[in-house]
Every structure is written in C-alpha cells, then in structure tokens.
Amino acid sequence: MAGAKEIRTKIASIKSTQKITSAMEMVAASKMRKAQDRMSASRPYADKMLQVIHHLAQATPEYRHTFMATERPRKRVGYIVVSSDRGLCGGLNSNLFRRLSAEIKEQQAAGVEPVFCAIGSKALGFFKRFGGKVLAQATHLGDTPHIEDLIGTVKVMLDAFEAGEIDAIYVASNEFVNTMTQRPEIRQLVPIAPAEKPEEALPYHWDYIYEPDAHTVLDALLTRYIESLVYQSVVENVACEQAARMVAMKAASDNAGNLIDELQLVYNKARQAAITQEISEIVSGAAAV
Amino acid sequence: MAMTIHVDIVSAEGAIHSGQATMVYASAEVGEVGIAPRHTAFISRLKPGDVRVENEQGEQEHFYVSGGMLEVQPNVVTVLADTAIRAANLDEAAAQEAKRRAEEALAGQQAGFEYAKAQAELAEAIAQLRAIEKLRKTKRS
Numbered sequence: 001m002a003g004a005k006e007i008r009t010k011i012a013s014i015k016s017t018q019k020i021t022s023a024m025e026m027v028a029a030s031k032m033r034k035a036q037d038r039m040s041a042s043r044p045y046a047d048k049m050l051q052v053i054h055h056l057a058q059a060t061p062e063y064r065h066t067f068m069a070t071e072r073p074r075k076r077v078g079y080i081v082v083s084s085d086r087g088l089c090g091g092l093n094s095n096l097f098r099r100l101s102a103e104i105k106e107q108q109a110a111g112v113e114p115v116f117c118a119i120g121s122k123a124l125g126f127f128k129r130f131g132g133k134v135l136a137q138a139t140h141l142g143d144t145p146h147i148e149d150l151i152g153t154v155k156v157m158l159d160a161f162e163a164g165e166i167d168a169i170y171v172a173s174n175e176f177v178n179t180m181t182q183r184p185e186i187r188q189l190v191p192i193a194p195a196e197k198p199e200e201a202l203p204y205h206w207d208y209i210y211e212p213d214a215h216t217v218l219d220a221l222l223t224r225y226i227e228s229l230v231y232q233s234v235v236e237n238v239a240c241e242q243a244a245r246m247v248a249m250k251a252a253s254d255n256a257g258n259l260i261d262e263l264q265l266v267y268n269k270a271r272q273a274a275i276t277q278e279i280s281e282i283v284s285g286a287a288a289v
Numbered sequence: 290m291a292m293t294i295h296v297d298i299v300s301a302e303g304a305i306h307s308g309q310a311t312m313v314y315a316s317a318e319v320g321e322v323g324i325a326p327r328h329t330a331f332i333s334r335l336k337p338g339d340v341r342v343e344n345e346q347g348e349q350e351h352f353y354v355s356g357g358m359l360e361v362q363p364n365v366v367t368v369l370a371d372t373a374i375r376a377a378n379l380d381e382a383a384a385q386e387a388k389r390r391a392e393e394a395l396a397g398q399q400a401g402f403e404y405a406k407a408q409a410e411l412a413e414a415i416a417q418l419r420a421i422e423k424l425r426k427t428k429r430s
Contacts, residue, residue, distance in 0.1 A: 041303035048299055048367050052332070052360050117391075124394055136387035137394060147301045147372050152383025159384065208360075211319055211333035220334055221358060224369065228301045 004274060007267040011260055018256035024088070025249035031143055032179070032242035038144070039176065039235050046232060049225045053192075056208070056218055063214055066162055067222045068192050076113045078135070078157050078166040079104075080189070081127075082173035082233050083120035084241040085140055090248035092174060092182060092240060093122045099184040100172050101130065115166060117157050119150070119234060135160065143242075145234045147227060154227050161190055173233040174240040180247060182240040187233075189226060294326040296342050298352055300370040305352060306342065313366050314341040315359050322359075324366055331361040340368055 057068065081100060083093050104114050118124040118137040127134050136156035141149050160166045169190040174182045210217055293309040313324040316338035324331075340352045354370040361367075 038302070042301055044297070044304050045299045045301045045369065048297065048360075049369055052358070052367070052369070055360075056332075124391075128394075134391045134394075136384070137391040138387055139390075139394075148383075151380055152385070152387035155380055155384040156387050208330045208332040211317055211331070217332050217334065217358070221369075224301075224358070224371070231301050 004267055004270040007263055007270060011263050011267065014256050014260050014263070018253050018260070021249045021252040021256065025246055025253060028242045028246035028249060032239060032246055035143065035235065035239035035242050036176075039232070039239050042228070042232050042235055046225065046228045049221065049228060053218075053221060053225060056214070056221070063218065065215075065218050065222055067158075067190050067226070071191060072167050074112050074167040076115060076166045077107060078115050078117060078160060078169045079186075080117045080119065080154070080157060080169065080171045080230060080233075081123040082171065082230075082237045083118070083123035083126070084237065085121045085142075086241075087122065088248065089241050089245040092244040093126075095182075096172060096174055096184040097123075097126050097130075099186065103172075103186055104132075115160075117153055119153065119230075120237070141234065143238060145231070145238065147231045150230055150234065151227060154230050155223075158190070158223065158226065171230060171233050173237045176236050176239045176243065179243045182244055189229060192222070192225075291345055292326040293345060294324065294328070294364060294366055296366045296368070298340065298342075298354075298368040298370060300354075300357075300372045302372050305370060306350070308342070308344065310342045310344055310366075311347075312343040314339070314343075315368065316340075317359060324361055327363050328361050328366075329363070331359075333359050335359050335368070335370075340370075 079100065081096075083096060087093070107114055115133045115135055116123075116127055117135050118127055119139070120141070121139040124134070124137050124139060136153045138149055138153045157166070157169050161169055168188060170186050171189050172184070172186045175185040177183055208214075291311050293311055294313065296306065296308060296310045296313055297304070298306040311326070315322055315324070316336045317333040318336055319333075322331075322333070335354055335357045337355045338353070340354055342350045342352070344350070352368075352370075354368065355372070357368060357370040359366070359368055
C-alpha cells in the first residue's frame with residue numbers, strides 16, 4: 001500500500017501546482033487586457049508628435065537636429081534592451097536575447113562596439129552573464145510603467161549620442177503580434193530615419209510662428225518623441241510579457257492535468273493490486289484452516 | 290453655427306481630450322495665448338498650467354498640464370502634454386540615477402548601497418521640491 005500512498009501525495013502536490021498556474025494564467029489574462037489598452041492609449045501621442053516633426057522638417061529645412069542628421073560612420077552603437085522584470089513567461093526574454101546576441105555578433109564582426117542600456121531586471125541579469133558595457137538601467141517598472149522612470153535612462157543614451165560616443169541607438173524589444181505570437185524586434189531609434197512616404201507637397205509655402213525659436217522647439221520635441229517611442233516599446237513589452245505568461249501558464253496547467261490523469265490511473269492500479277492481494281491472502285488463509 | 294477648431298490633448302500615457310472648441314487658452318512659454326479657429330500655424334512650448342477649452346455651448350473645460358508642446362494649425366490644435374515634471378536639472382538627476390544604478394548592479398557591490406540609495410532619493414526629492422516651488426512661483430507671478 002506504500003506505493004499507493006506515495007502516488008497520492010504526488011497527485012496532491014501536482015494539483016496544488018496546477019492551482020497556482022491556473023491562477024497565474026487568469027491574472028495574466030486580465031493584466032494583458034489592461035496592458036493592451038495602455039498600448040493603444042500611447043499611440044496617438046507618438047503619431048501626433050511625428051506629424052509635428054514632419055511639419056517642422058518641411059518648414060525649416062535649413063536646421064537639421066543631430067538626431068535627424070544623416071548617418072555617420074559607426075564605431076559604437078547603443079542598444080536599449082527592453083525585457084520583463086519577472087520570469088515564468090515562456091521563451092519571451094530568451095528569444096529576445098538570442099536575437100540580440102546574433103545581432104551583436106554581426107556588429108562585432110563589422111568592427112562595431114556595442115554598448116547597452118537595460119530596462120527590466122531580466123536584461124540586466126543577461127548582461128551580467130553575457131558581459132558588455134551597460135550605461136544605464138531601469139528596473140522594477142511594474143505593470144504600469146511611467147514615462148518618468150524612463151527619462152533618465154533615455155537621456156544617458158541620447159547624451160552619449162550627442163557627444164559622439166555612440167553613432168546610433170537601437171531599441172530591442174518584443175513586438176506584440178497577437179496573444180499567441182510575440183516577435184523580438186530591433187529597431188533603429190536614432191538617427192531618426194527619414195519619412196518613408198514622400199510627403200505630398202503643400203500647395204503653398206507656410207511656416208510656423210515659433211516660440212521661443214525653431215531650435216528649442218525642435219530639440220524639446222525630438223527628445224520627447226524618442227522618449228515616447230521607448231515608452232511605447234516598454235508598454236508593448238508588458239503586454240507581450242503578460243500574453244506570453246498566459247500562454248505558458250495555460251500549457252503548464254494542461255500538462256499538470258495530463259500528469260494527474262496518468263498518475264490517477266497508476267494509483268488505481270496499485271490500489272486494485274493491493275486489494276486483490278489482500279483477498280487472495282484471506283482466501284488462501286481460509287483454505288488452509 | 291460658430292466657427293470651431295478641433296482640439297486634441299494627448300499625453301504619452303493616453304489621450305486626454307478630443308473635440309471641437311470655439312476657443313482654446315493655454316499658458317505658452319512667453320505668456321498666455323488664446324487660440325481662435327483659423328489661427329495661423331504656431332508652435333510653442335507650454336509652461337505648467339491650465340489649458341482651457343471653450344466649447345460651442347460656451348462651457349469651459351480645464352486641463353492641468355505640467356508642461357508640453359502646443360501646435361496650432363488653422364483647423365487643429367494639438368497639445369502634447371507632459372506627464373512628468375520636466376526641468377533640465379531633474380532630467381539630469383534622473384540620468385545620473387540611471388547610470389549609477391547600472392554601475393552598482395553590475396559591480397554587484399552591496400556595501401554602502403542603502404546609504405547611497407537613500408542619498409540619491411533625498412537628492413531627487415529635494416530637486417523635485419525645488420521644481421514644484423518654481424512651478425508655484427511662476428504660477429503666482
């Protein structure tokens with residue numbers, strides 16, 4: 001009967017694990033919905049800002065901000081790596097890091113030195129293991145990241161760019177395709193790529209009235225624009241994290257269910273064997289009398 | 290029907306307001322501006338303060354922004370509001386903080402960590418207080 005008892009405790013422990021994973025799945029599902037809402041809420045800001053920047057670029061062609069300047073030869077590039085703070089979200093972070101290390105190898109082969117900026121503790125942990133120069137970090141942003149928490153981190157990178165220490169800045173984060181799919185993406189942040197679609201020529205020439213002047217306005221705008229892009233990736237990454245966790249936890253709960261079914265069969269067999277043995281012992285005992 | 294202008298107030302963390310208005314007031318960097326429909330193209334930084342939107346019924350809606358950008362096109366007013374209190378020194382402090390955190394985390398040193406953190410937090414709090422004080426002063430004057 002000892003075997004049966006062992007199996008029973010095993011089943012009980014798997015059941016409690018299953019309870020935890022299914023609770024985590026439900027929590028992740030509700031958090032994901034909120035994160036998706038936040039993701040769409042942050043879009044209009046960046047869109048509007050891009051509109052204004054395009055207007056400005058058209059209106060004052062003589063002033064080129066360093067962020068919009070043409071490409072310069074690359075010796076060092078910066079990566080802002082956006083990851084989650086917590087694990088148990090499937091292959092989300094490891095996929096991103098794999099994509100990143102492939103990219104880094106490529107860059108190093110081309111003689112470009114990468115520097116990093118880590119957002120989220122998983123990224124920081126990765127660079128601790130992987131090595132690499134981390135200029136700045138921001139961790140424990142929680143489920144509702146605020147732009148305040150990112151200003152400093154982004155500024156470190158932008159300052160380095162302006163000082164000519166790095167020649168380009170990329171953002172590596174997960175793109176939210178749908179609940180089942182998240183794709184690791186590396187996008188160029190600075191220098192800002194020129195508008196893809198050629199703007200339709202305006203019927204007449206016009207310009208803004210600037211207050212205080214074009215440069216100040218453009219500087220402030222571009223910094224905010226870049227911050228908002230980073231913020232967007234962070235929010236998107238939160239949505240990815242929750243989606244990935246939901247899927248991973250669902251798989252874990254299903255696996256636990258299968259395991260319990262299998263163990264239940266084994267347990268029933270063991271119990272039946274014990275009973276049969278007992279009966280045969282009694283019968284043979286009675287026959288002997 | 291009165292002439293109207295479309296107003297969008299957005300911040301990085303979400304859209305705040307969108308609708309038609311007959312007049313928009315905002316505190317631009319050089320002073321309070323009033324924007325009527327068909328205003329010429331205009332762009333300015335905003336000081337922390339009120340943005341008032343007057344709709345066709347003559348009702349005024351107030352929005353507090355802690356700074357940002359104001360863009361005016363003849364038919365559209367866009368307020369890109371900051372959600373954070375921004376000042377050059379505050380940004381700088383945040384940048385320093387982010388750098389320090391990175392160095393500390395990678396060095397893995399724990400000694401003096403609590404003290405340094407407390408110190409940085411104190412510095413941040415002081416800087417914030419200073420900013421708020423400044424905001425108050427500019428608002429009063």
